[in-house]
Amino acid sequence: MKAIKLNKVYIWAIALIMAGCTDLEIEQTDSVFADLSGEFSGVEAGPSLSALYNSVRGQIENQENLYALTEVSTDEFVVPTRGTDWGDNGVWRTLHSHTWSATHQRVKNTWNDMNSNVYNATTIIDSRSNPTPQQAAEAKFLRAYSMFWLIDLFGQVPFRTPDEGPDVNPNVMTRSEAFDFAVTDLTEAIPNLPSTGPSADLVGASKAAGMLLLAKFYLNKHIFTGTGTAAAADMNQVISLVDDIKAEGFDLQAGFFELFTDDVDSETIFFTTSSVGNNIWNGLHYKQIVPDQAGGWNGFTTIAEFYDLFEGDPNINTPGSGQEERRGFVPTDGTNFGIGNGFLIGQQYDANGDPYTDRTGAPLVFTKELPGxxxxxxxxxxxxxxxxxxxxxxxxxxxxxxxADAHLMKAEALMRSGGDATALINELRTLRGATPIGSVTEQDILDERGRELYGEQWRRNDLIRFGQFTAPWSYKEVSGDDTKNLFPIPATAIISNPNLVQNPGY
Structure with a gap:
């Protein structure tokens, strides 16, 4: 254990650690200690790395911050107000309608979460913390993961070294500088990450996870660095990295909804022990129950345009209605306690196969359209x-x-570098029970990513890369404003650090 003196603890360091930890008691060995001159003496690398993973776990579990910014701001999800339910002072409505501001709480929280991760990872990586090569590599992976979201969502990254005290305003990396920094982190980390194929042990960073995150950076490089056009060399990097991931033992797997269980499969590359409860219950009706949960929260829905991307009769989604596998179905015989998979539309049924009614006694029929x-x-x-x-x-x-994400990234990289992605797209579509496409276009690839990856936090990033995030869709108030491709830097951050410059449009 490192020797410390409590009267030499920087309050800002404790605050950063506490902001970045979830359900974890903070001990002296978990915190960042410095003397009053700003001298940093290191952290206990092992416990601090565990705390950082725990912070990321909590952030991924949360439906409000990162998830809200990456999903509710898109055509995949909308959170309509129902009476007084889900009003929340308009925080959900402004995300979907693209009318957010620099004081939006979800924007502020996400900014703070990701910056906290970056700083905490930096203290672990520091040589004075004496991390093992693998510990340093995992911390670099988590730092790059958090920087990805700062680059993607905000376009700039403040960076504080462990020796800098609270009186020092952090330097701010441009989007391009942060891209280079994160790519260097991953390039250095991958050789020291474990080579772990499909297993139950993928709760930590592995070579495959590092390679997939690095491929994400290269796929988005033309957006992050502002060149506007994907370079063939960068797309070749994506293709090569995906091939290397496959060599680690990962591949597509049949049985779409079976992937979203805790069983080992050939597709999962990195998961956290985050609860999936928010993803289940934030949309289900109050009366839709299972033995260990007495009803949903009746909030999140999708919009008709997104639902219509899937094959099948748009007006019915019961078993055997000709829909593709990924659209799922509404069981009518009590299967899974009456709760379906995928997109729940029309009459809903209980565990006995009897039709549900809502709390007013009306048939519980989920409608395709919203009044607003x-x-x-x-x-x-x-x-x-x-x-x-x-x-x-x-x-x-x-x-x-x-x-499957990596597979589709390879298809996109092939298309962007002048190749034909049809075979790769149809390989996945055939596996998912969808009709093969004759000749794949750019729009086909975006749509296929939506069908495969809905709810997995990539839709906003995809829409921006394909130039469609500012396009109109239902219940969206502001369209055609490219400044919405970045969120504002939170007003409190602008006030506290004069090195930050507010993004255009805010």
Whole structure:
């Protein structure tokens, strides 16, 4: 244990650690200690790395901050107000309608979470913390993961070294500088990460996870660095990295909804022990119950345009209706306690196969259309569920990175470098029970990513890369404003650090 004196603890360091930890008691060995001159003496690398993983776990579990910014701001999800339910002073409505501001709480929280991760990882990586090569590599992976979201969401990254005290305003990396920094982190980390194929041990960073995150950076490089056009060399990097991931033993797997359980599969590359309860219950109706949860929270829905991307009769989604596998189904015989997979539309049924009614006694029929972001009743909106509560109402197994994403990234990189991605797209579509496409276009690839990866926090990033994040869709108030491709730097951060410059449009 490192020797410390409590009267030499920087309050700012404790605050950063506490902000970055979830459900973890902070001990002296977990915190960052410095004397009053700013001298940093290191942290206990092992416990601090565990605390950092725990912080990331909590952030991924949360439906409010990172998840809200990456999903509710897109055409995948909308959170309509139902009476007074889900009003929350408009925080959900402003995300979907693209009318957020620099004081939006979800924006502020996400900024703080990711910056806290970056700083805490930096203290672990520091040589004075004496990390093992693998500990340093895992911390670099988590730092790069957090920097990815700062680059993607905000376009700039403040960076404080462990020796800098609270009187020092952190330097701010541009988007391009932060890209280079994170790519260096991953390039250095991958050789020292464990080579772990499909298993139950993928709760920590592995070579495959590092390679997939690095491929994400290269796929988005033309966006992050502002060149506007994907370079063939960068796309070749993506293709090569995905091939290397496959060589680690990962591959596509049949049985789409079986992937979203805690069983070992060939697709999951990195998961956390985050509870999936929010993803299950934030959309289900109050009366939809299982033995270990007495009903949903009746909030999140999708919009008709996104639902219509899937094959099948748009007006019915019961078993055997000709829909592709990923659209799921609404069981009519009590299967899975009556709770379906995928997109729940139309009449809903209980565990006995009897039709549900809502709390007013009306048939519980989830509708395709909403009256708007306001004025909704209990039944409006298609509900979306990937993690079925039959596998645990609050199961602790949430996928962060998986191979189907990498497969589609390879297809996109091939298309962007002048190749033909049709075979790769159809390989996945055939596996998912969808009709093969004759000739794949850029729009086909974006749509396929939506069908495969809905709810996995990539939709906003994808829409921006394909130039469609500012396009109009239902219940969206602001369209065509490219400044919305970045969120504002929180007002409190601008005030506290004069090195930050507010993003255009705010």
């Amino acid at each position: 972001l306001l004025g909704n009743n209990e039944r409006t909106g298609i509900r979306v569920i990937k993690y079925n509560p039959a596998n645990g109402a609050f199961a602790n197994h949430k996928i962060v990175l998986r191979y």
